Amino acid sequence: MGPLVPDIIGPNLNFVVAILIGVAFGWILEQAGFSTSKKLVGLFYGYDFTVLRVFFTAGIVAMFGVIALQHFGLLDINLVYINPTFIWSALAGGLIMGLGFVIGGFCPGTSVCAAAIGKIDAMLFVAGSFLGVLLFAEGYPLFEELYKAGHWGSPQIFETTGIPKPLFVLLLTTVALVAFWAVSLIEARVNGEKRPFIQLTRVSVTAAAVGGLIAVSGFALPAEKDVLLSRTAHIDAETRGRIPTMTVDEFAFRLLDDDPRLQVVDFRSSDAIKHLPLPHATAFTLDNLFEKEPMQLFVKKNMVNIIVADDERSELRMAAIARELGHDNVRILEGGLAAFERDILRFDTSSVPESRAAVDTHRFRARARRELPALIAVQQAAPAAPKVIKRAVGGC
Amino acid sequence: MNPKPYMNPYLAGVLLGLLLTATIFITGRGLGASGAVKSATVATVTTVAPSHAAASKYYNEYQEEHPDGALKNWLVFEVIGVVIGAFLSGLLSGRLALKLEHGPRSTSRMRFAGAILGGALFGLGAQLGRGCTSGAALSGMGVLSTGGLITMMAIFGGAYAFAYFFRKLWL
Numbered sequence A: 001m002g003p004l005v006p007d008i009i010g011p012n013l014n015f016v017v018a019i020l021i022g023v024a025f026g027w028i029l030e031q032a033g034f035s036t037s038k039k040l041v042g043l044f045y046g047y048d049f050t051v052l053r054v055f056f057t058a059g060i061v062a063m064f065g066v067i068a069l070q071h072f073g074l075l076d077i078n079l080v081y082i083n084p085t086f087i088w089s090a091l092a093g094g095l096i097m098g099l100g101f102v103i104g105g106f107c108p109g110t111s112v113c114a115a116a117i118g119k120i121d122a123m124l125f126v127a128g129s130f131l132g133v134l135l136f137a138e139g140y141p142l143f144e145e146l147y148k149a150g151h152w153g154s155p156q157i158f159e160t161t162g163i164p165k166p167l168f169v170l171l172l173t174t175v176a177l178v179a180f181w182a183v184s185l186i187e188a189r190v191n192g193e194k195r196p197f198i199q200l201t202r203v204s205v206t207a208a209a210v211g212g213l214i215a216v217s218g219f220a221l222p223a224e225k226d227v228l229l230s231r232t233a234h235i236d237a238e239t240r241g242r243i244p245t246m247t248v249d250e251f252a253f254r255l256l257d258d259d260p261r262l263q264v265v266d267f268r269s270s271d272a273i274k275h276l277p278l279p280h281a282t283a284f285t286l287d288n289l290f291e292k293e294p295m296q297l298f299v300k301k302n303m304v305n306i307i308v309a310d311d312e313r314s315e316l317r318m319a320a321i322a323r324e325l326g327h328d329n330v331r332i333l334e335g336g337l338a339a340f341e342r343d344i345l346r347f348d349t350s351s352v353p354e355s356r357a358a359v360d361t362h363r364f365r366a367r368a369r370r371e372l373p374a375l376i377a378v379q380q381a382a383p384a385a386p387k388v389i390k391r392a393v394g395g396c
Numbered sequence B: 001m002n003p004k005p006y007m008n009p010y011l012a013g014v015l016l017g018l019l020l021t022a023t024i025f026i027t028g029r030g031l032g033a034s035g036a037v038k039s040a041t042v043a044t045v046t047t048v049a050p051s052h053a054a055a056s057k058y059y060n061e062y063q064e065e066h067p068d069g070a071l072k073n074w075l076v077f078e079v080i081g082v083v084i085g086a087f088l089s090g091l092l093s094g095r096l097a098l099k100l101e102h103g104p105r106s107t108s109r110m111r112f113a114g115a116i117l118g119g120a121l122f123g124l125g126a127q128l129g130r131g132c133t134s135g136a137a138l139s140g141m142g143v144l145s146t147g148g149l150i151t152m153m154a155i156f157g158g159a160y161a162f163a164y165f166f167r168k169l170w171l
Helices: A011-032 A037-045 A050-071 A087-104 A108-116 A120-138 A140-148 A157-161 A165-191 A202-220 A224-231 A237-242 A248-256 A270-275 A312-324 A336-345 A356-381 B009-027 B034-048 B050-055 B057-065 B074-092 B108-128 B133-142 B146-170
Strands: A262-266 A281-283 A304-308 A331-333
Touching: A011 A108, A011 B009, A011 B074, A037 A050, A037 A087, A037 B146, A050 A165, A050 A202, A050 B009, A050 B133, A087 A120, A087 A140, A087 B108, A087 B146, A108 A120, A108 B034, A108 B074, A108 B108, A108 B133, A120 A140, A120 B034, A120 B057, A120 B108, A140 B057, A140 B108, A157 A165, A157 B146, A202 B009, A224 A312, A237 A312, A248 A336, A248 A356, A270 A281, A304 A312, A304 A336, A312 A331, A312 A336, A331 A336, A336 A356, B009 B133, B034 B050, B034 B057, B034 B074, B034 B108, B034 B133, B050 B057, B108 B146, B133 B146
Parallel strands: A262 A281, A262 A304, A304 A331
Antiparallel strands: none
16 A cells, blocks of 8 residues: 555665666657746736646546546555645735746746756846745744644645535646646637637547546445445354454453453454553544555564454444454453453353353453453553554655 | 657646655655746745844744744755756757747747746746646645636636737747
8 A cells, every 4th residue: 555655665775766766857848848937927917828737637647547546546645745735825925936937937846947958047036045045934933823823734725624524626627627727728719820729639639538537436435445345244144254363351351461462452442442551452432444544563473463342343333344454363351341241341250150161260250350450540640642643754 | 850749738738647646655846947036035035134024924934834934945946957957958958058039929029028028927827826837726736726717817817818908929
C-alpha cells in the first residue's frame, strides 16, 4: 500500500527517486513550452492558454488518479501530505505570487526549467526568488503574524465546503472542460485565427481515453474496502472454526506474565477502554484495519496478536477482515471481554471446583482476580498517549 | 537546427498529472519548486553568517523542522532533476540557446529588472503562501487541499487583476 516511502523506499533511495521525478517534471514542463515567459504570460493576455490547458488537465488527472488509488486500497490518504490551510497567508501570498507572475513572467518551477535551456531572464528570475526568500526570512518578525493567522488545519475541499466529494470532482471537471472550450474561443479572437477546438488526432483520443478510464474506475467499480467488508459481513460457525482462539485463562496468564510478545488489539469504544484499560493494548477501529500506519502492528514477527472486543462476534468480524488483508497471525479472545470479566475479573472465588482438573483453574483464576486489578490500575493512571499519524512532509 | 514544435498541451497535462499521481503514490508528497530555493537560501545564510542565522527566529524554526540540514531536502534533489530534465528536453528539441526574451515594446533593461523583481515577489509570496504554483496550486489540486486550491485561485486571480497594469512588458 502506498505511499511507498518510508518503509518500502528508504529515505536515501527517496533522494534518487526525487531526482528521477524531477527529470520527468523538467522534461514535461520544457516539452509543454513552459520554458519561455512569452508563452506563460499569454495566459493573462489571452493569446496563449497553454498554461491553463496543461495545468488544469494535470490537476484533474492527478485528482482522479489519487481518488482511484485510494478507492482500490492502494494509497492511504492519511499518510499523504495535504497542504495546510492558513487562509490569510494563502490569499496574501497568492496575490503577491500573481503580481510576481505578470512582472517576472515565470513561476519558480518554470523559471528553473527555462534557465536550464539558457533563458537569461529565467536565470534572473531564479536569482530574484532567492532575494524574495531572503527578504521573507529577514523580515520574518513582520510577516509572522500574518503567516500563522487563520489556521484551519489541513482539510480537503469537500470537508471545508460540505459539497460531497463526487459532486465536487464532477463540478471541477466540468469547469475545466468549459474553460478549455472558452479559452480556445478567446485565443482565436485575440490572435485572429480560427482553429477547431478539438482535433481528433490519435494523441488527443488516447489522452482522453486514459483520463476517462482512470476517472470512471475510481467511481464505477466497487471500492476495495466495501468488497472486503461485504465478504466478511457473514459470521457463522465456519468463520469461528477458521480463526484460532485464546482462552480467557491463557489471556489472563499472559497479562500477569507481562508477556513481551503479547499485542492486544482493542476494538472497544474509547469509553469502554477508559473504563477498563488493558496492558499491552492498542486501541483500534474498523477503519484502522484499512490504514497503512496502524497496520504496521500486525507486520511485526513472532508476536501473539489477540483481537479483543466486548463480544466474540465483533472479534470474529475484525479477525476475518484482518485475515482477508493477509494477516494470518491473529487470534480472538474466547467469549470476548465479557467472558474475561465474568470468569476472571469477577471470578466467583466461593464457587466449588467440580473436578480435580478444575482445581488448578480455580486456583489460577482466584490469583488472577487478585493481581490483575493492580495492572489495570497502572494503565488507568498512565493512559496511552494519543496516536500521532506521521504524514509525509511536503509542500515547498 | 530548427526547434521542434511543443507537445500537445492536453497530452503534456495528462503526463504531468500521471507524474504527480505517481509522486504522491511513491513518496506521499507532491511536486514542488520554491522549497528548493528556500533550502538553498537558508543553507547559504547559515554558512555565510552563522551568528546572524543563530539569532534569527526564522532560521531557527527552519532548522527545528529540518534537523538533517537544509540541503538534504527532497525538493533540492527534485529541482536538480528538473534542471537535468529540462536541459535534455531542450537539447533534443533544439531549443538550447542563451537569450533574454522580452515583449516587443519592452527593452532588455526592463526585462532584466522585471525578472528580478518578479522573482523576488514570487519567492516572497511562495514563503507566505507555503508553496508556489507547483507545491501549493498543482499538488494541492491533486489532493484537493483547501489551502492549495485557495492559493491557486489567489495566484491566478492576482495575476489577472494585475495583468492590465503590466501589459507594456508583454504586448
